[in-house]
């Protein structure tokens with residue numbers, strides 16, 4: 242079902258609705274009876290990088306996981322609100338969450354390659370499982386393309402059958418990015434993708450994010466303010482209230498957030514006064 246896109250209260254103005262790839266509308270999320278985020282509405286512009294920032298526990302991960310329906314897989318977890326992917330609500334009863342998770346891929350904080358699989362098998366696991374392809378020739382091509390996009394191919398092309406765990410941490414994270422890309426998603430969600438990595442691997446992933454944003458809509462969670470300032474086009478600042486329920490305080494082009502934020506609390510956070 243197509244739903245008309247109406248700009249969110251705290252959305253960044255977009256000239257053309259078609260420029261919005263993903264919009265969250267009034268997302269609230271619970272763990273059992275505990276409300277973790279309240280009424281979060283954000284538009285994510287196509288082929289851009291949006292960063293979610295905020296102190297620990299304010300609900301960044303929870304919100305990110307609502308964007309592709311992974312949140313609901315946690316025990317007792319629930320969500321209200323809508324997430325429109327190209328105008329269709331991914332929470333509509335007729336929408337298959339497996340298809341949604343293929344279209345909206347996710348990369349986690351710690352590299353999590355499937356430990357018993359080879360490098361190659363990790364990359365093609367998604368296309369195989371989702372039925373995108375089971376043809377060996379096609380899978381080989383898909384794997385090469387995904388590994389190239391993840392800037393890993395040259396480092397692994399002669400050892401595709403080696404165990405994934407034989408790679409370094411930074412290579413494993415790029416492998417996880419390749420695995421996410423292999424199912425040809427439209428949106429890539431990344432939850433602190435470099436927090437477990439050394440500075441050189443971090444730099445590689447940041448360069449990679451910028452390249453990926455030419456074809457994908459990227460949403461990252463980061464604690465690293467310099468990283469948000471370096472790589473993102475838009476930035477949202479989230480904060481929890483006294484009951485630790487998170488919401489969005491401000492969302493704007495990154496440069497504006499870092500040079501003249503509208504809200505005092507955003508300014509305090511980015512100048513390191515708390516968080």
Ligand SMILES: Nc1ncnc2c1ncn2[C@@H]1O[C@H](COP(=O)(O)OP(=O)(O)OP(=O)(O)O)[C@@H](O)[C@H]1O
Nearest residue numbers: 272275277296297298299300301302303304315485
């Ligand atoms: N599995 C869970 N069960 C119960 N409560 C949870 C669970 N995961 C997170 N929470 C709670 O939900 C709130 C938001 O947590 P979330 O992990 O989304 O925060 P975050 O902003 O990503 O924090 P961090 O920066 O530390 O990763 C917190 O109060 C947290 O304690």
Ligand SMILES: [Mg+2]
Nearest residue numbers: 301302303462
């Ligand atoms: Mg988190």
